[in-house]
Amino acid sequence: MAEESNREETITGATAVWRVAESHGVTHVFANPGTTEMHFVGAFESVRKIEPILTLHETVASGAADGYARVKKGSNVNIPGVTLLHLGPGLMNASANLHNAHRAGSSVVNVVGDMSTWHSGTDPVLESSIADIAKINGAVVSSKVPAAIAADAKEAFVTATRNSTSPGASKVVTLIVPHDRSWERVSKVSVEDVIRGDASPLEQLNEDREQKSQHLQSPEQATTKGSVAERMHAQLTELLDEKEVPPPFTTKTTFRSIGLTSQSSIRYASMLREEFKLDIQPTIMYDYSLVWDLVLYIEDRLAIENKNSGGENSFSPASSPTRESADVGKKNTSHSHGLSEPVQKAINAFGKSFVKSILKSESGKVGVYLGGDAGIRENLERVCGIFRKLGISEDSIYVENAFSRIDRGGDLMVKRCPYFPRDAMATLASFETLVLVDAKKPVAMFGYKDQNFSSLIRQGEDDVWEIEAPPGGKLTDAFEAIETALEKKANAWRTDVADAKNDKHRERVTRAAKENTLRETSGKLTPAAMCGTIAKSQPENCVVVDESLTSGSMYWDSTDAFSPQFTHLTLTGGAIGFALSAAVGAAVADRSRKVIAFQADGSGLYDCQALWTMARYNLNVCVVICNNSSYNILNIENAMQRVEDANKTNVSKSLTSLGEPTIDWVTMAKSFGFRMATRCDTIESFQMVFQEAMEKNGDGPILVEAVL
Structure with a gap:
């Protein structure tokens, strides 16, 4: 009887959301709630491990969630920042700093209330298309089905914290909860089952497939019969046997064009060649739906293999902040256990090719450009260690100008890429080979008059290397593959070259800083x-x-x-x-x-x-x-763009001055x-x-x- 009574215990939908958040390591929620979020406010009483932090404006809530996520982030830990916002206008007010979070790759979950399902569509004054607003900065999960709120919340948190193989991909997710779903009672046991992951394999596969379709920007695919492998083999054989693309293959694309980075495209093609025994190349134009099906097939297989090997990304005591902080600075020499065999082979081959190529290059002609998670201390230490052995000095390692986080100071020294486009392009163009580490290919901040370029990269594709997380893995897997290849080339290390340049670079920086500041x-x-x-x-x-x-x-x-x-x-x-x-x-x-x-x-x-x-x-x-009582950056822009004050009325200066009255x-x-x-x-x-x-x-x- 006691067990039966326990199974009948219920909690509100709002409480279920906070229980899911708690299971992902969340300790605080940055809130600016309204009428439709009152049950979420009340639910904090039931989930005492999460403390709400009140903000006076939604832009503070979203900016705080971004800062929280960046500081909590570790190479093996990803705890999202969470906001509680009121309807569409509240989300719009938060959008500027959500844009910054999107660009930073910060994991942020926005919990946004909506009109009750039965009231929606009657045109109340605060009604708006919340999903359309949310899509500007990331993914959307709408919880409209009764009793599904825990599963919807888990989808939002898993999506926000999932490892991405595309540098710069948004990890901002908005969970839209109609007012009535927040007060509805749901089974406490069912919520606990969702948190533990006791969902059917079919439900999980469908959820994963939906996530892939959002990420890769694909149209909906028709359901097909038969084995995916057999269908792929038949379609590829037909396609590759023809010199021209036959009907109905009239729309063509490459792997890169549907959202994969160049390195992911290369790895996927390698895995598919091994799987289907056909000459699949990442740069060849194939039928759009065929490329999409191929990618889904590989990612579904990776997801299943990764899950079976225990590689699912979730918060657990083994990856808690306490454990992580104790290991800061220690080199991770263990092998990657979460990667499938084809991916491991591909990343190992990449490591060998990369090391061989860079060791053949003149050390002063190789530049490194860091972004994303490369600036987290344990990652940055590995990056600097790798390139030191390759003979690349600190004055050739740059972080993107608008970086998310970099753990600096002490024995770690890298340079910051210039802000203005011509300066940034000249800096990067001084190298014959450019290595991007967890970074998107850089483009100019703005397109100025007479600029005539967008990309800041002037090297050819063969001279640009991209180091990023492999499919189903982490950035550290790529580091490990390179380090393994380096160990086999110990007699070719050029640490003496890098150390000599580093000493001179540090002397110059210290001398200049003393003189200037x-x-x-x-x-x-x-x-x-x-x-x-x-x-x-x-x-x-x-x-x-x-x-x-x-x-x-x-x-x-x-x-x-x-x-x-x-x-x-x-x-x-x-x-x-x-x-x-x-x-x-x-x-x-x-x-x-x-x-x-x-x-x-x-x-x-x-x-x-x-x-x-x-x-x-x-x-x-x-x-x-x-x-300085001004928007001084606009004064600089004004001068640089040679904007004239034809009538000498100082109107332009009045729009950059913050004096009169004094703040x-x-x-x-x-x-x-x-x-x-x-x-x-x-x-x-x-x-x-x-x-x-x-x-x-x-x-x-x-x-x-x-x-x-």
């Missing part, structure tokens, strides 16, 4: 002196959320010269109003770390409400406002609840106040207004 010790505060002070005073293991823009131009080299290890986050999608919000999420993600929000004044006004959340939750954040950040911070907020306009005062701020922990947030 430490030369002035008193007088009016300058951007250079501010950057030098922050770099020298920031504590070890802090998190710097950097939206300093023009004022922080000397910060990168200063930290290379002076700073201990720290985590550096920056604006990835160009949508300003990021750092204050992301600092909230970073501070919530790890309360043991000091967080510095290095914030330009103009963009900080987009999400200044984040100051209130910092004060309310007593977050360990030091906000540095770079107050008082100190008063603003205190009105939001800051107990410590100070204005500094001299080098001496800034040094004293900032150093004091770095020594305080547990005293709540601090704001330092740097008047430049």
Whole structure:
């Protein structure tokens, strides 16, 4: 009787969603709820391991979720940031920072309430197409079927945290929950079954197939009979025996054109050649539906093999943050257990080819371009170690300008790619061979007059290598294949060449940083002196959320010269109003770390409400406002584009100036609840106040207004 009673126990749909979130390691939800989310608010009482964090605007919630996800991320850990938002207008308000999260590859799940199913379509004033809004930045899961809310929530969280073989792919997922689905009662046991993964293989396969179709941008496919392998063999034989594509194959494409990266295309083609014993090439144009069926066949097989080998991506004690942090810095020498044999063979072959090719190249003519997860410390250490053995020095390793996260300082030093297109293209074009590590091929931020180019890459395709996660695997699998190939070429290592160049590079960087940022010790505060002070005073293991823009131009080299290890986050999608919000999420993600929000004044006004959340939750954040009273980047753009003020009326300057009236950040911070907020306009005062701020922990947030 007790067992029967337990099986009849029910919980609300909202509680089921938070239980699923909890199973994925989520500890906080950044919320700006409304009427349709009230049952989610009440459900926090039932799921005590998740703490809701109130934000005063949705852009703060989405930016905080992004910052949370970036700090929580490890090479083997992926815990999503979560928001709770009100209907379509709330999601629209969050969209700017969701765009940044999308570009950063951050795992974010938005839980958005909708009108009750029976009320939808009657044209209430707040009704809108939430799915269309959500699609701008990522995937959508709508929970409309009664009693399916736990499975829908799991689909959203699994999709957001699944490893991607395409660098730059969005991991933002919006879970739309009609109002009535949030209060409906569902079986507690069925929710627990969903969390444990006790779903039928057919249901799981259908879910996986739907995910693939969303990712690869394919139209719906008709159901076909017979073995996939037999059908593929028959179609390929017919197609490859013909010199021209016969009817009905009138629409053609390549593997790359439907969403796969070049390396994934090569690997898939290799696996298919072995599977079907036919000469399948990644660059040949095949029938669109045929390419789609081939990819689905391989990915379905990989998913099944990966699941059978225990490679499913889920949060577990073995991959918890505590376990992960204890292993930071240790080289992972174990073999990849989650890869199928064909993929393992393909990635091993790639590793051998890559090592052989780079060792034949002149070391000074090979450049490295990092993106995505390559900047996480354990990954960056492996990258630097690999290229050191190949003779590639630190001054040839660049991170994308709008990077998501890079763990810098101490013994790790790389360069940042320039912002403006011509400078960036010239930098990358100086190398004969370019290696992209978990990065999309870079393109110009904007298309300027007389620019006439979009791609920043000038090397031919044969001279560009792309290192990324293999199908069904992780980025570290690619590293392991390269390291294995390198071990067999130990007698050809060129570490002495790299070390000699690294020593000279570090001497140059340190000398230049001292001359540029430490030369002035008193007088009016300058951007250079501010950057030098922050770099020298920031504590070890802090998190710097950097939206300093023009004022922080000397910060990168200063930290290379002076700073201990720290985590550096920056604006990835160009949508300003990021750092204050992301600092909230970073501070919530790890309360043991000091967080510095290095914030330009103009963009900080987009999400200044984040100051209130910092004060309310007593977050360990030091906000540095770079107050030059202008949108200075637009002044630079104005001059660079030679925009003329024909009538000498200074209208253009009026649209970039933030003076008249003056914005008082100190008063603003205190009105939001800051107990410590100070204005500094001299080098001496800034040094004293900032150093004091770095020594305080547990005293709540601090704001330092740097008047430049």
